[in-house]
Amino acid sequence: MTYSVDLRQRVLSFVAAGGSKTEAAQRFSVSRSTVHEWLGQPADHQASKPGPKDSRKFDREQLRQMLEQQPDLLIREMAQQLGVSNNAVGNALQRMGIRRKKNSALRPGLHAQGL
Template sequence: MSYSLDLRKKVIDYVENGGSITKAAALFNIGRATIYRWLSREKLEATKVKHRQRKLDWKALSKDVQENPEARLRDRAEKFGVRPSAICYALKKMKVTRKNKELRYKERN
């Protein structure tokens, strides 16, 4: 949960005007660690969390599935530099099913 910018400013003003951090935490009902974190920051505005870049490119995986439908998970994992479980997860999310093995019966003479 993020706190409003107005509350952050009130807490920082209270501490900078001689109030203790412990009293400010009790008065505004927030944690001391939060106040210490706010004091150490340059800007009080909320920071936007960046999404990390994924290791596996799903477009390239989709293209690889179309070009090499017979490839195993292990082979694809080596090609893309990830674990086989990551390939399995991506294929599941892409709704690509694995090819079922055909049942072959021995012919009798």
């Protein structure tokens, strides 16, 4: 389960203020192992951990233009240019109804949209 950064900070503040790990787990409804894990992570990791939606924040119109200009780009090349993961690009292409096949005869998604 993914917990919010705010909850993580509240738990860590509670323990830093003298509360026990067990009390923190009970008070904030998380497991003791989660509290231990959070305490073992460096402080910069706790604050900067990306949420599940961070990797999806890129301009899909930019992706569409990239495909129009260079239709032979690999997903990993597009991801690198956009600064996101390969999965983020693959998922965006799927949501846009675009199939990434090298044989243009097998790319109805691109031809139907004029790409």
